[in-house]
Amino acid sequence: MGLTAATGDAARPATAAPPAIELRGISKAFGPVQANRDIALAVRRGTIHGIVGENGAGKSTLMSILYGFYRPDAGQILIDGREVAIRDSQAAIRAGIGMVFQHFKLVPNFTVLENVILGAEDGALLAPSLGRARRELRQLAADYQLEVDPDAVVEDLSVGHQQRVEILKALYRRADILILDEPTGVLTPPEADHLFRILRGLRDQGATVILITHKLREIMQITDAVSVMRRGEMVATVPTADTTPEALAELMVGRKVLLRVDKAPAAPGAPVMELAGLRMVDADGVERLRGIDLTVRAGEILGIAGVSGNGQSQLLQILGGYPEPGAQVTGRATLKGAALPLAGADARQRRRVGIGNIPEDRQAEGLVMDFAAWENMVFGHHRDPEYQAGAMMDNDAIRQRTARLMQRFDVRPPLSDLAARNFSGGNQQKIVCAREIEEGPALLLVGQPTRGVDIGAIEFIHRRLVEMRDAGAAILLVSVELDEILALSDRIAVMFDGRIMGERLPGATTAGELGLMMAGVGEGRAR
Amino acid sequence: MDLATLLQILDSATRLMAPLLLACLAGLWSERAGVFDIGLEGKMLIAAFAAAAVAAVTGSVWAGLAAGIGASLALACVHALAAITFRGNQLISGVAINFLASGLTVLLGQSWFGLGGRTPSLEGAARFAPVTLPGAEALRGVPVIGPLYAEVLSGHTPLVYLALALVPATGWVLYRTRFGLRLRAVGENPASVDTAGVSVVRLRWAAVLIAGVLCGVAGAYLATGLSAGFVKEMTAGRGYIALAALIFANWRPWRALGATFLFGLMEAVANRFPSLELGPITVPSMVMTALPYILTVIILAGFIGRATPPRAGGEPYVKER
């Protein structure tokens, strides 16, 4: 490939200003893993530069090096043409770099203000810093439409707002180079649009933005140039205008990728699950679900769209049999005509009656991160008779099954003894999917199945879900990705504030209409 | 119960509270920064020994206090080295420190003084003397407040007042200063501090050293304030009680005052009423001795909800694995 950053840059007129960021020969190994290998990258000032690559390609590592979080084994970093030694994040901050990590680095029980000033306080006493920060935050909010309540405790904020706090942190530190690592993974489309408006605004004021994402649509939509990484190496840097999503996908994965979901029209059968008047009041007395009525039929995918935090998680947890402790659940439900107790049941009972569950948070719920892949492969089903050998668990049977499923679901690396923690997010998700799908449930609950997963894996997971539907299973899909909802669902319900705002058919609606309903605008409680 | 008895119990509770409070605040500093500390007991013990030994030799209680702090700091350094610098298991390190102090105090005491680990009894300037707070005598006549001030608040050694003053001081530093903000952050999410360009290791060291100083004061108070010399194992489990109080207090300074006072109070009550006669039955003394512990369990079960420890507590901060 000829289009490396260096050659691309050299081709420019000599009068051009030096790049805002230039990386030369960056290498980094974690033990045996070569996360970055001899990377070169140049980013022009005043542009939005995208970075794409499969899970584990080394994107986050590279940016963390730039931000001084990791130290490279070799290589140089130049800011505005001058070499700088970025020994720690302090140095990066001084060089004007700010970073919004994939996993936020906020203190959950601090207020927004406290999080913003942390590490950038004016003096030994907090009060003056807090006062100044409050004023500056107000200004920043006005300038960039970044409103957040400065006194809110961060853990009470939605992820979208938490991300704003991260951005505010960077801006408060006067960053003019802003790195965002998969910022839209947790955002709703309106939130993502809002973020992009902000990023454009920043760019127009001369800031430089680096954006890591798995969503090629976003790359095409907002970036000026894009770099592709594969297995720790930088394989290409091209102006966005000169490329296509298909070309990028092929560069990333090394093969052709189908970006659309191919599926036949659904052939819905009898209702599998019917839900009427589901209400839930949590331990703090807040009503999270305010009367949900839903029907899911055999052989269809019912997509639930909505901004996260509108009750989807609670809905999935209740149906999955593990409502949060202290919650009060009322309402009626049936599964295949038989009554399904909503309160007082547990997750085991749900699995017994044929409800599978791909949870929203694979790392906190769907997997035990320290368990080996084979142990995770029966998690939740570990009491099923086929995995027992007398009083003991039949580990050989479980291992064999794991080997089989890892092959069938293309889990990489296919090592059943590897701890879940050591798989990339996409492969972790494949393990969960393999487990839940292979149990052949009558109803499959699916929450955010492709969050943070690379396009190769997304394609794969989507295809498996459709296959399952075609085999006659009922699927309840919750996702904040409108694209995903639109591509997969046979029917779409929109959830807002603990209610179903209405139902649409994918062919008969638009992202715009759904977006409005997700924001609570629309026809109220349509049936 | 008459007023005099009540005052005496409160007075006694205050004295008994002070070492617990100091140790509890020590634990608070360390654990708020994300470093568990079950070595409070050991640090107090070695401080008690060092304070008594040096006070006995020099005749100066202040030299003793300094030595106590120094000895406790030395063990705190061991803990910090193991738990922070080398990212070892914080619980094991704490257990080791307790053993180390228990053995070293007697070993050194025996080879220095030949009294089987005891130090010579301290007299005069080698001990902390009680101080009478200003106006204590004048106010004595005022109903309620007067006796409370004169009998309960006044007449303790300076370290008691230091311990009490440390409560607002701790609260102030933790919640009102840059250092406190960063320290609390490092106990909740060290990565947030790290990405803000502040050294996690340095902050945690600072917190552990502060804990060392406070344990040093607590130990010195035991040996030179409450008693007049060191006796082996004289901390008698107070480090563990302080730990319990810390959890009880949900890692908050003012609640630490409340929790340790409660423990002091329960011990004082059990001291005052060694066997309680309740009509026909006499509660045996063993029950009264165990009463503080039984009550703790009951209070814990009845009134205090789930304790929420600092989120990053007990975990060494590892960036790369």
Added chain:
Amino acid sequence: SAEPALIFDLGGKFDKSFNEAAYAGAERWKAETGGTYKELEMQSEAQREQALRRLAQAGADPIVMTGFAFGDVLNKVAPDYPDNRFVIIDMVVDQPNVQSIVFTEEQGSYLAGIAAAKASKTGTVGFIGGMDIPLIHKFQCGYAQGFKAARPDGKVLVNYTGTTPAAWNDPVKGGELARAQKSQGADVIYAAAGGTGIGVLQAAADEGILSIGVDSNQNHLHPGKVLTSVVKRVDNSVYDAFSNPEAITGGVKVMDLKSDGVTLAMDEHNKALMTEDMVKAIDEARAAIVAGTLTVHDYMTDNACPVE
């Protein structure tokens, strides 16, 4: 001849109490005769048997041990070594080659009770025990009897420090208990509590009241402030056993007032505190006990005390 041996109980030889007294006796013997002896300190229960057997096999003779806790093991071990002589203090072991030495702590404590009764101005005195075990009740009961005999209307406050071995080493709590008793009117406090007692004596001295020491002579700890000490002459027992092993025979040797096995310490440190009246009362009681006209009840015989 064979080397004698001395085994200390778990409290250790510097317990300021009877292990230390035993140590003092052995050291006195060593200083006077120039002989050598083996000494052992226990670390755990299981070591008792180990220590006894190892010493017996090594030919140590006699083997003296302090503390009732050896009784059970010695009963088992002694028959295996018929040629060795054993001396156990504070416990009766019925074997032909074991001499049991018991002290009449209740008698010494009785005299201390009388002293306390005479010295007290308030009519209330205190007793602070270490771990709440029968042996310490024996001290307490004797003390209470003596006190009540001299002052039937008086009151004895009783506290025990705790229920774990930590109760022997908690001077802080000892001091606090002394203060609590003082606030209830006690002006003489008798401490039978090992290292905890040091805190009791200290607090009493600080608070300006009197205290009574135990086991060893503790009068010198706070001259003029310790009324007296109830001394168990464990040192003499060890000294005698070491000096004259031939005299060791099976059976029980009672060390009482008569044989000066228990005494009240009188020295220059407490001379001023001992009034004539007090000395007279003590002497009378001692004479009566020695003569057998007065018996002090022993708590151990029935687990009960005739006076509160």
Added chain:
Amino acid sequence: MTRLPRWADLVLTPLISLVLAFGLSALVILAIGESPWLALKTMVTGALGSSYGWGYTLYYATNFVFTGLAVAVAYHAGLFNIGGEGQAAMGGLGVALVCLALPWPHWALALPAAMLGGAAFGALWALIPAWLQAKRGSHIVITTIMFNFIAAAALNYLLANVLRPTGSMDPATARFPEGTALPRLTDMAAALGLDWGKATPANVSFLVALAACGLVWLLIWRTRLGYEIRAFGKSERAARYAGISPARITVVAMLISGGLAGLMAINNVMGEAGRLVLNSVEGAGFIGIAVALMGRNHPLGILLAALLFGFLYQGGGELALFTQIPRELIVVIQALVILFTGALDNMVRMLIAPLFARRGGA
């Protein structure tokens, strides 16, 4: 950081840690004017140099195996059980009550009954903190600490006032009947024609401890319950997703933990003393914490760590018996061993990592 080969991590690191701990101990011995060489020789010959020494080493190790396993089982469930001391003490009560209840004709009958008694009392003592944690959220660390004190008070009361035969000085129960005397390892060796470990307290409980190691291993790594315990210990949320009841696992794990601690009593109370004395546990419950942590909560590791501590106890005892070195030195040595093998192991890894890095790089 360079990764060490597995064998280096499992064998070399602990060995070097031990060497460092003993090296520092030697300095301490020098500092108090004694000979480290003599100390080492005394300890090694005293604890390992004869079948007699081994008999004691194994006896102590047996105690630590039980308490170590107790801590480990709870630890796998994410529960820090500091209450081994009280649970083992209560187990002693259970064993004593069983042994004194009947005129047992033969140990083979008495042992299973005593095991049940000990385990039941230990488990019961763990049940209350477990239940409080599960239902009321009371922090198990505090409640188990408190229950240690309460157990001590209760036993003190019972031994001094209820179970003590009248006229006895000793706050202890009467001797257990003859039929409860457990066979000592020395008797068993004699039956095989071997002269081994004469007059040592090591008894058949050691074999029970070995079996317990095996059973705990099976429980944790082979059974559904163990799987659930480990899953719950790693992540409560994931456990709830999988239909594992947090309350149930908390209670069950603590019952097993307390039961194991209580089982220790067959060794010290039934096997050694033949009666229940005050403070019979002697800190073994706390040593169990160190043993479990050093053994990385794995039964094999616990067995090895327990043997190490058995060695330190017996060797240290010999030191106190036959040299002028004060017995507290052993406590210092224990502390250093715990510190270096348990908490400073990463330091050792960093020290030896370059050796492997160079070889690996070449």
